[in-house]
Amino acid sequence: MEKYLAKLMFNISVNNGDDASEFDEQIRIIESRNLEDAFHKARVIGKKEEETFTDSDNKLVSWQFIDVSDVYPLKEVKDGEQVYSNTHKIKDTGSFIKFIRQKSMEIQAKNLTFA
Numbered sequence: 001m002e003k004y005l006a007k008l009m010f011n012i013s014v015n016n017g018d019d020a021s022e023f024d025e026q027i028r029i030i031e032s033r034n035l036e037d038a039f040h041k042a043r044v045i046g047k048k049e050e051e052t053f054t055d056s057d058n059k060l061v062s063w064q065f066i067d068v069s070d071v072y073p074l075k076e077v078k079d080g081e082q083v084y085s086n087t088h089k090i091k092d093t094g095s096f097i098k099f100i101r102q103k104s105m106e107i108q109a110k111n112l113t114f115a
Contacts, residue, residue: 002031003030003073004029004030005074005083006042006072008046008067009065010049010050010064012063013064028045029074030045043065046067047065
């Protein structure tokens with residue numbers, strides 16, 4: 001069995017009247033015989049994770065699997081090697097940088113041995 005990274009894309013819709021959607025990009029490790037089987041296995045995983053539920057604000061939330069957008073073979077992963085990259089084009093640079101730093105602080109706060 002070989003290891004692959006698969007990118008699964010989901011559309012998250014919240015029925016709150018403004019027709020806004022979010023898209024969730026997930027990177028999964030898939031073990032399979034070959035790239036084609038890894039692609040199909042990733043699709044099955046994505047379909048299984050579709051769901052619709054009512055959130056705490058009594059709004060209908062729907063996670064719909066779109067498809068697998070990439071599959072990469074993982075031959076040998078070395079320390080510090082890049083396995084994924086995504087470029088964001090953002091107009092409000094300061095807010096985006098603040099958001100990323102806040103996420104980093106949340107990781108550190110969960111494990112106080114970082115300091």
